[in-house]
Amino acid sequence: MLTTQRKQVILSRLHRDGQVVAKALSEEFGLSEDTIRRDLRELAAEGHLQRVHGGALPASPATGDFVQRQAINPADKSSIARRAAWMVQPGQVVILDGGTTCVCVARELPLSLAATVVTHSPSVAVELMNHPHIEVILIGGRLFKHSMVSVGAATIQAIADIRADFYFMGVTGVHADAGLSTGDLEEALVKRAFAARAAEVVVLASREKINAASPFVIGPATMATTVVVERDTPASATNDLAALGIGIVRT
Amino acid sequence: MLTTQRKQVILSRLHRDGQVVAKALSEEFGLSEDTIRRDLRELAAEGHLQRVHGGALPASPATGDFVQRQAINPADKSSIARRAAWMVQPGQVVILDGGTTCVCVARELPLSLAATVVTHSPSVAVELMNHPHIEVILIGGRLFKHSMVSVGAATIQAIADIRADFYFMGVTGVHADAGLSTGDLEEALVKRAFAARAAEVVVLASREKINAASPFVIGPATMATTVVVERDTPASATNDLAALGIGIVRT
DNA sequence: GCGTATCGTGCAGTTGCGTGCAATGTCAAT
DNA sequence: ATTGACATTGCACGCAACTGCACGATACGC
Numbered sequence: 403m404l405t406t407q408r409k410q411v412i413l414s415r416l417h418r419d420g421q422v423v424a425k426a427l428s429e430e431f432g433l434s435e436d437t438i439r440r441d442l443r444e445l446a447a448e449g450h451l452q453r454v455h456g457g458a459l460p461a462s463p464a465t466g467d468f469v470q471r472q473a474i475n476p477a478d479k480s481s482i483a484r485r486a487a488w489m490v491q492p493g494q495v496v497i498l499d500g501g502t503t504c505v506c507v508a509r510e511l512p513l514s515l516a517a518t519v520v521t522h523s524p525s526v527a528v529e530l531m532n533h534p535h536i537e538v539i540l541i542g543g544r545l546f547k548h549s550m551v552s553v554g555a556a557t558i559q560a561i562a563d564i565r566a567d568f569y570f571m572g573v574t575g576v577h578a579d580a581g582l583s584t585g586d587l588e589e590a591l592v593k594r595a596f597a598a599r600a601a602e603v604v605v606l607a608s609r610e611k612i613n614a615a616s617p618f619v620i621g622p623a624t625m626a627t628t629v630v631v632e633r634d635t636p637a638s639a640t641n642d643l644a645a646l647g648i649g650i651v652r653t
Numbered sequence: 654m655l656t657t658q659r660k661q662v663i664l665s666r667l668h669r670d671g672q673v674v675a676k677a678l679s680e681e682f683g684l685s686e687d688t689i690r691r692d693l694r695e696l697a698a699e700g701h702l703q704r705v706h707g708g709a710l711p712a713s714p715a716t717g718d719f720v721q722r723q724a725i726n727p728a729d730k731s732s733i734a735r736r737a738a739w740m741v742q743p744g745q746v747v748i749l750d751g752g753t754t755c756v757c758v759a760r761e762l763p764l765s766l767a768a769t770v771v772t773h774s775p776s777v778a779v780e781l782m783n784h785p786h787i788e789v790i791l792i793g794g795r796l797f798k799h800s801m802v803s804v805g806a807a808t809i810q811a812i813a814d815i816r817a818d819f820y821f822m823g824v825t826g827v828h829a830d831a832g833l834s835t836g837d838l839e840e841a842l843v844k845r846a847f848a849a850r851a852a853e854v855v856v857l858a859s860r861e862k863i864n865a866a867s868p869f870v871i872g873p874a875t876m877a878t879t880v881v882v883e884r885d886t887p888a889s890a891t892n893d894l895a896a897l898g899i900g901i902v903r904t
Numbered sequence: 905g906c907g908t909a910t911c912g913t914g915c916a917g918t919t920g921c922g923t924g925c926a927a928t929g930t931c932a933a934t
Numbered sequence: 935a936t937t938g939a940c941a942t943t944g945c946a947c948g949c950a951a952c953t954g955c956a957c958g959a960t961a962c963g964c
Contacts, residue, residue, distance in 0.1 A: 435921095524775030
């Protein structure tokens, strides 16, 4: 295994589990802890993670704690979320992805709205508890802690039973060439499965996601029917997407 | 668990409950009180909290709101929940029911515990977010808002794939003749399905549930292996159950 | 005022960390 | 084929961090 590959794996572990332990990694790779520590130090120097005694934690804003991430830039996220929530008409069936942005969408749905929401995120389900007229379908599976969504074979199977009007998809990268991408393979597969079951796929892309790419590809950019971006996003950033026939909605 | 993470968790506990108690934290983390006090001292030195005798309070004057304070004193429920949480051994697979009592059980599970928790309650899933070594399996289905649990055919099907060591069941009635019962038919069916997939069924019965009966029957009282009751429950109230060979555990 | 719980400090054992150095492997130029 | 520059890795050593225990001091409840 090449050193570069090893570092990639360390980063993906960090993203998946929200933490890595030096000793555990050394056993997993069959290398000395010295080598692992060297890797961690270098990754920390590049700003990819935060070094702590015993291992490492994710770098700055996206701290392992989902609750803390939720508190980041609530204004930005909720403007996109509010715009997305407006798209839902009474009686429709919509799929709500996991992630902090989609929790905001749930929060922005009118209390009087009568609709059906399908989600694989317990956080979204809890958020919808107080919406009396929204029927919630919870998709089960193995819970991926970092993003608080269920993933895996059971999740994919359950998704096959659904047919929805909208799928509100959260991503970490939208790029005309690289397509829609996210930081975890299992999550990418679930998103792909959801996209196949919805008439319209709406991608929620806050500023830093546009023209970015993450390790795992969900599908081509044209998988998205619409991309919701913030009002002040420059047209130059969205022209490539619009040229593919993807609708661009500004908040 | 890394030291840095532990401090993060302490701060989030502080934010959630409006207070932390050194002794409780030491038990939760499985560490000596010395270590916890050291953490608290360091966090206080960094200005993240205010040290007081017995524990710590938030640094900012903004104490937790009413809802959060209300959650502090569920002394009744948490005594039963704590006793139940003690029964879980590392490596086991346990099913956690919905309901407020089972959310308390999730909260009382040690942070260091490595186990698998199966639940059909998004609230329980969210509560377990901060337990780094607990694998959560979420059972999906149609969400029954009143109890915040998934129910229905999809739920029953998903349960069939599970085999667990324990099932911690919440009920609204335990009666030697009338059996175990609850207030909703769909919920009763789900509880019955869970009970069939666990080696031991542990019923959590706060005082008012004992010798009570609700409209929908889950099964005979002997479906329960053990019933956990509060310490001061009179023997006269549990004799009928004990006569059926059901274990009675007092907190 | 007194008993108990909690606190702070010093100490020791364990674990993790960083640096320097040597061994090995790779690659390119000679 | 040989040589030298370079990267990668493991090992040894000293140092720092973490943790638990013991002891005396302090605060709290009755």
